[in-house]
Amino acid sequence: MINLQPNIHWQTPAVTRQEREQRYAQRGRLLWLTGLPGAGKSTIAFALERALFEQNKLCYVLDGDNIRHGLNADLGFSADDRHENLRRIGEVAKLMVDAGQIVIAAFVSPYSSDRQMVRQMFAEEDFDEIHTHCSLDVCEQRDPKGLYARARAGQIQGFTGIDEPYEVPEKPELVINTELLSVQEAVLLMMETLELGSAPV
Numbered sequence: 070m071i072n073l074q075p076n077i078h079w080q081t082p083a084v085t086r087q088e089r090e091q092r093y094a095q096r097g098r099l100l101w102l103t104g105l106p107g108a109g110k111s112t113i114a115f116a117l118e119r120a121l122f123e124q125n126k127l128c129y130v131l132d133g134d135n136i137r138h139g140l141n142a143d144l145g146f147s148a149d150d151r152h153e154n155l156r157r158i159g160e161v162a163k164l165m166v167d168a169g170q171i172v173i174a175a176f177v178s179p180y181s182s183d184r185q186m187v188r189q190m191f192a193e194e195d196f197d198e199i200h201t202h203c204s205l206d207v208c209e210q211r212d213p214k215g216l217y218a219r220a221r222a223g224q225i226q227g228f229t230g231i232d233e234p235y236e237v238p239e240k241p242e243l244v245i246n247t248e249l250l251s252v253q254e255a256v257l258l259m260m261e262t263l264e265l266g267s268a269p270v
Contacts, residue, residue, distance in 0.1 A: 082167075086167050086168070086169060089168060089169030090169045092169070093126075093127050093169050094125075095126050095127065095169065095171060096169075096171075096194075097165070097166040097167065097168065097169040097170055097171065097172075097195065098166060098171055098172070098194070098195045098196070098197065099162045099163075099166055099172045099174060099187075099191060099195060099196050099197070100117075100171070100172065100173045100174065100197050100199060100259070100263070101174045101176070101178070101184065101187065101188075101196065101197065101198050101199065102114055102173065102174060102175045102176070102199045102201055103176060103177065103178045103179075103184060103198065103199070103200055103201070103238060103241075104177070104200060104201035104202065104203060104235075104247075105177065105203060105205060105208045105229060105230050105235050106177055106208060106214075106216055106217070106228070106229060106230060107203070107207075107208035107209070107211045107212055107213060107214075107216075107217065108201040108202070108203035108208055108247055109201050109203065109245075109247040109252070109255070110133075110175040110176070110177075110201050111130075111132050111133070111134070111175045112252055113175075113201060113245065113247070113252055113255045113256065113259075114130045114132065114173045114174075114175040115130055115132075116252050116253070116255075116256050117173055117256050117259055117260075117265075118130045118173055120256050120260065121171060121265060126171055126265070127169065127170050127171065128170060128171040128172070128173060129165065129170055129171075129172060129173070130173045130174075130175060131158055131161065131162060131172060131173070131174045131175070131176075132175050133175060133176045133177065136154070136158060137154075140157060140161070141153075141154050141157055141158075146227050147227065148180070151178075151179070151180070151183065152180075152183050152186075154176075155176065155178055155183045155184075155186065155187055156186065156187075158174060158176065158187070159186065159187035159190045160190070162174060162187075162190075163190050163191065166191065166195055171265065177229050177235070179229045179233065179234060179235045179236060180236055181236040181238070181239070184198060184238065197242040197243065197263055198238055198241040198242055198243075199241060199242065199243045199244075199245060199259065200237065200238045200241040200243070200244045200245070201245050201247050201255075202237075202244050202245065202246045202247065202248075203246070203247045203248050204248065205230050207248050208230065216228065217230070217231065220232070242263070243258070243259065243262050243263065245258060245259070
């Protein structure tokens, strides 16, 4: 719980979210991609961003690695730091959704409690949890950044899937099996299932 100082007050914007969404012909929302390292979250997120951009949608990817280069460069990978990492991301995403954007977040986010924390920041219709499902064996075979190999060698501690758990989402809005679907198929599935290409009603 963050305690605000008594002299801090929320300022009401001059432009409403509804006005922005009408201008952009879209509904602001957060698409939260979660899954093991190497499951394809970032690849799918950036491909989806490109597909939406080509449809003139205002969208942006919040990627785990990119965020830790700046906003969350001061955080490590302990349970507490992971929690704070996602809390900050949730708050940033909330501002962007209020600005009428489609926000695509790609984070391992291994703990159900942390994902639930972020979900509770949003109205039900503004948050979609998307599980990029891929077995640990296949993720290790891919190992695009060499992280699994380093974790197995003891060079990385607290690595999700090796010495830290990944809690599989129980009721995500969508499951994408990245062992079976290509990137293009995954993007199409998201576009169709979540009706991302349609204008708001």
